[in-house]
Amino acid sequence: MALQITTARPDPALLDLPWSTPLEDWPEEHLAALPRGISRHIVRFVKLSGRVIAVKEIKEDIARREYAMLRNLRRLDQPSVEPFGVVSGRVAADGTPLDACLLTRHLKFSLPYRALFSQGLRPGTETRLIDALAVLLVRLHLTGFWWGDVSLSNTLFRRDAGSFAAWLVDAETGELLPALSDGQRAHDLDIARVNIAGELMDLQAGELLDEAIDPVVISNRIVTRYEELWRELTAMEEFDTGERWRVEERIRRLNSVGFDVDELAISTDIDGTRISIQPKVVDAGHHSRRLLRLTGLDVGEGQARRLLNDLDSYRAASDRQNDDEELVAHDWLTRIYEPLTRRVPRELSGKLEPAELFHEVLEHRWYMAERAQHDIPIEDAIEDYVASILPSKPDEVSVVGVDTVEMPVIAD
Amino acid sequence: MATVKYDESTRIYPGNDTPSVDRLNIDIKDGEFLVLVGPSGSGKSTALRMLAGLEEVNGGKIWIGDRDVTNLSPKDRDVAMVFQNYALYPHMSVADNMGFALKIAGVDKGEIRKRVEEAAKILDLEPYLERKPKALSGGQRQRVAMGRAIVRSPQVFLMDEPLSNLDAKLRVQTRTQIASLQRRLGVTTVYVTHDQVEAMTMGDRIAVLKDGILQQVATPREMYDNPANVFVAGFIGSPAMNLVSVPVTDGGVKFGAHTLQVPRESLEGAGKNVIVGVRPEDVEVTGQGEGLEITVDVVEELGADAYVYGTPTDENIKLEGGDDALAKPFIARVDGRRVPMKGDKIWVQPHTDHMHVFNAESGARLSH
Numbered sequence: 001m002a003l004q005i006t007t008a009r010p011d012p013a014l015l016d017l018p019w020s021t022p023l024e025d026w027p028e029e030h031l032a033a034l035p036r037g038i039s040r041h042i043v044r045f046v047k048l049s050g051r052v053i054a055v056k057e058i059k060e061d062i063a064r065r066e067y068a069m070l071r072n073l074r075r076l077d078q079p080s081v082e083p084f085g086v087v088s089g090r091v092a093a094d095g096t097p098l099d100a101c102l103l104t105r106h107l108k109f110s111l112p113y114r115a116l117f118s119q120g121l122r123p124g125t126e127t128r129l130i131d132a133l134a135v136l137l138v139r140l141h142l143t144g145f146w147w148g149d150v151s152l153s154n155t156l157f158r159r160d161a162g163s164f165a166a167w168l169v170d171a172e173t174g175e176l177l178p179a180l181s182d183g184q185r186a187h188d189l190d191i192a193r194v195n196i197a198g199e200l201m202d203l204q205a206g207e208l209l210d211e212a213i214d215p216v217v218i219s220n221r222i223v224t225r226y227e228e229l230w231r232e233l234t235a236m237e238e239f240d241t242g243e244r245w246r247v248e249e250r251i252r253r254l255n256s257v258g259f260d261v262d263e264l265a266i267s268t269d270i271d272g273t274r275i276s277i278q279p280k281v282v283d284a285g286h287h288s289r290r291l292l293r294l295t296g297l298d299v300g301e302g303q304a305r306r307l308l309n310d311l312d313s314y315r316a317a318s319d320r321q322n323d324d325e326e327l328v329a330h331d332w333l334t335r336i337y338e339p340l341t342r343r344v345p346r347e348l349s350g351k352l353e354p355a356e357l358f359h360e361v362l363e364h365r366w367y368m369a370e371r372a373q374h375d376i377p378i379e380d381a382i383e384d385y386v387a388s389i390l391p392s393k394p395d396e397v398s399v400v401g402v403d404t405v406e407m408p409v410i411a412d
Numbered sequence: 413m414a415t416v417k418y419d420e421s422t423r424i425y426p427g428n429d430t431p432s433v434d435r436l437n438i439d440i441k442d443g444e445f446l447v448l449v450g451p452s453g454s455g456k457s458t459a460l461r462m463l464a465g466l467e468e469v470n471g472g473k474i475w476i477g478d479r480d481v482t483n484l485s486p487k488d489r490d491v492a493m494v495f496q497n498y499a500l501y502p503h504m505s506v507a508d509n510m511g512f513a514l515k516i517a518g519v520d521k522g523e524i525r526k527r528v529e530e531a532a533k534i535l536d537l538e539p540y541l542e543r544k545p546k547a548l549s550g551g552q553r554q555r556v557a558m559g560r561a562i563v564r565s566p567q568v569f570l571m572d573e574p575l576s577n578l579d580a581k582l583r584v585q586t587r588t589q590i591a592s593l594q595r596r597l598g599v600t601t602v603y604v605t606h607d608q609v610e611a612m613t614m615g616d617r618i619a620v621l622k623d624g625i626l627q628q629v630a631t632p633r634e635m636y637d638n639p640a641n642v643f644v645a646g647f648i649g650s651p652a653m654n655l656v657s658v659p660v661t662d663g664g665v666k667f668g669a670h671t672l673q674v675p676r677e678s679l680e681g682a683g684k685n686v687i688v689g690v691r692p693e694d695v696e697v698t699g700q701g702e703g704l705e706i707t708v709d710v711v712e713e714l715g716a717d718a719y720v721y722g723t724p725t726d727e728n729i730k731l732e733g734g735d736d737a738l739a740k741p742f743i744a745r746v747d748g749r750r751v752p753m754k755g756d757k758i759w760v761q762p763h764t765d766h767m768h769v770f771n772a773e774s775g776a777r778l779s780h
Contacts, residue, residue, distance in 0.1 A: 058577070178427070194513050197512065198499070202503050206502075219516065
C-alpha cells in the first residue's frame with residue numbers, strides 16, 4: 001500500500017521523514033529531543049521546516065479518530081494541541097506494514113508537568129497546576145467532551161501571568177457528546193484524582209517533589225476546584241424581585257473567573273415575587289477576548305487580565321478616561337507594550353512569551369519600587385530585568401520529552 | 413462477588429424518539445463472564461455504561477447483588493472499569509504501581525501489601541514486585557496494569573472493548589489471558605465487544621444486541637446451535653451461516669430441486685416463504701440436479717478441508733444478511749480431497765439434522 005498523508009497544511013518536508021522506519025528507530029538527526037520515559041505509545045518530537053512536530057505511532061483507525069477529535073475541539077475553541085496530520089500506509093523496507101502516525105504541532109512555550117517539577121519549583125506550583133487543569137476540565141465538560149483519561153501527563157501547561165493555563169494533549173480516549181451525565185463527569189473527576197495522585201507519588205519516588213507535600217491532598221483539590229467552578233457556571237440562583245442587582249452580580253462573578261455569559265435564563269414564579277437565574281451558555285476567555293478586540297494581542301486569560309489592568313492605569317495616568325477606548329488601547333500598544341517587549345535581545349527571546357515577559361516586568365517593577373520606596377519608570381524596570389533576571393531563566397519555547405531525573409531537553 | 417440484574421433497563425437519549433437500550437432484561441450469575449456483543453449502534457456500550465453509572469437509566473432498574481444501584485453514583489457501585497488507563501509510573505516499584513490507588517482510598521498499609529501480593533501471585537508477578545516497570549517486558553507491564561484493577565477487589569469488572577487498540581497478535585494473547593484470569597479470580601465480569609469471535613471465545617454466556625434490543629442471551633454453544641432469529645444466526649459464527657429465502661411447499665420447503673422435510677407445526681404461521689439457514693460445515697454436496705445449484709467463485713484451501721464461495725445459479729434466489737453493498741456468497745465446507753474448481757457447478761443441500769428455519773417476516777426461529 002502506498003504512503004498516505006492527510007494534513008490540513010501540506011508541507012513537502014513531510015515526505016523527507018523516514019516513514020519506512022519504525023518510529024522507535026528514527027535517527028537522531030530528525031529528532032528535536034532524545035526520547036525519554038515510558039509511554040503507552042511511542043512518541044517522538046521531530047523538526048520539520050523550523051517547527052517542532054510530535055509524532056505518535058498508533059493504529060490507523062485510532063489515529064484518524066483522534067485527528068478528527070482534535071480538529072473538532074479546535075473548532076469548538078477548546079484549548080487543545082493543533083492536529084497536523086495522519087500518515088498511514090507505512091511499510092518497512094522488508095515489507096512489514098507499520099502502524100500509522102498521528103502528527104500534532106508542538107505548542108510553543110508549553111511545559112509538560114515533569115519539566116516544571118525538574119526546574120525546582122516556586123512553592124504552590126503543584127496547586128496552581130491542578131487549578132489550571134480544573135478550569136480545562138470544566139471547559140471541556142461544558143462543551144460535551146468526555147475525556148476518559150484526565151491526567152497531568154495528558155495536559156500541557158503554559159505560564160499565564162504567574163499562574164498556568166492548561167491545554168489538552170491527548171484526546172485518544174475522548175468522546176464528544178451532546179451533554180455529559182453527572183456520572184460521566186464524576187467518572188472523569190475520579191480518574192483525574194487517581195492519576196494526579198499517582199503522578200505526584202511518582203515525582204516523590206523520583207525525589208522531585210518535597211516529601212512534605214501529600215499527593216492525596218493535592219489530588220483531592222481537582223475535585224473541589226472543579227466543583228466550585230462548575231457550580232458558579234451552571235447553578236440556578238433564586239432571589240426576591242427586590243434584589244435584581246444579583247443578576248449583574250452573577251455576571252460580574254462569572255467575568256471574574258474568566259467567563260462571558262452568552263445566554264442567561266431568567267424566570268419568575270407565578271406571582272412574580274421570586275426570580276431565578278441560570279447561565280445557559282458561558283464562554284471562557286472573557287479578558288483575552290476583550291484584549292484581542294482592543295489591541296489584536298492574542299494571549300492567555302491571566303495575561304490578558306494583567307495587560308488590561310496596565311492599560312487601565314495608562315488611561316488614568318494619561319488622563320484619557322473620556323477618550324475612545326480603542327484609541328487609548330492603540331496608543332498603549334505602540335508606546336508601552338511593543339517598545340517594552342522589543343527590548344529583549346534576540347538570544348533571550350526563547351525564555352518567555354512576550355506577554356508573560358510583560359507580566360514579569362510589571363512584577364519586577366513593583367519589587368524595585370518597594371525597595372526604593374518610590375515609583376520606578378517601566379523603562380528602568382525592563383532594563384534591570386533583562387540584565388539581572390531574564391538570562392538565568394530556562395529556555396521554554398520548545399521544551400519537549402522531559403524525564404523526571406533530567407533537566408529539560410531543549411529543541412533547537 | 414455479586415450477581416447483576418438488568419431489569420427492564422431503558423436508556424433514551426435526550427432528543428431521541430427510540431431508546432438506545434430498550435427494556436433490557438439479563439440476569440448475570442455470580443462469577444459469570446458475560447459478553448455484550450453487537451454491531452455499532454446496538455446499545456452494547458450504553459448498556460455497560462448504565463451499569464457503571466455513566467449513563468442515566470430512564471426506565472427500569474439495575475441491581476448489583478441485592479442492591480438497587482439505579483441511582484447511585486459510579487464510585488458508590490463497587491464496580492471497576494478495567495484497562496481504560498494504562499499508565500505506569502517509572503520511579504515507583506511494581507508493588508506501588510499496583511497498590512497506589514488503594515492508598516488514595518485510605519486503605520491501610522498492611523492490607524494494601526496483602527492485596528498486592530495476592531494479585532501478584534495470580535498475575536505471576538511475585539518476583540518483580542520490588543522492581544521498576546522499566547525492567548519488565550511488555551506483557552508483564554500489561555499485567556501490572558491489570559493488577560491495579562484487581563487489588564481494588566470490586567464486585568464487578570467492566571470492560572469496554574479493552575483490546576481495540578492492540579494489534580492482532582497481541583489481541584489474541586490478551587484475550588486468552590483475560591479469560592483465564594477472570595476464571596481464576598471468579599469476579600463477575602461484563603465485557604463489551606463488536607467482535608463475535610472475541611465473544612464466542614471469552615464468554616460463559618453471550619448477550620447479542622441490535623438496535624437497543626436484546627436478541628438472545630445464551631452460552632456460545634447454544635447460540636451457535638440454536639440462534640433465536642435470523643440476525644443472531646448471521647451474526648454469530650465465522651464464516652457466517654448461509655441464509656436462503658425459499659418457498660414453502662407441501663410437507664416442507666423447497667430448496668432448489670429438493671423438498672426439505674419440515675414438520676408442519678413448525679411452519680404454522682409462516683407465510684409463502686421461509687428462510688433456511690445452514691452453516692458452511694453442515695452443507696452436503698449432492699449429485700447433479702439434486703438440491704440447490706451453485707456456481708463456484710472462489711475456493712479457499714485449508715488442507716484437510718476447503719471453503720467454497722459461490723453464487724446460486726438461479727438469480728431469483730437471494731441470500732439474506734451480510735452487507736447491503738455486497739452480494740453475500742453461499743459458503744460450503746468441503747472435503748479437502750474433493751475440491752471443485754472455480755467456475756464449476758455444484759449441487760448442495762443442508763444436513764437436515766442441522767438445518768435452521770426462520771420466519772421470513774419476523775426473522776424468528778421456527779424449527780427446534
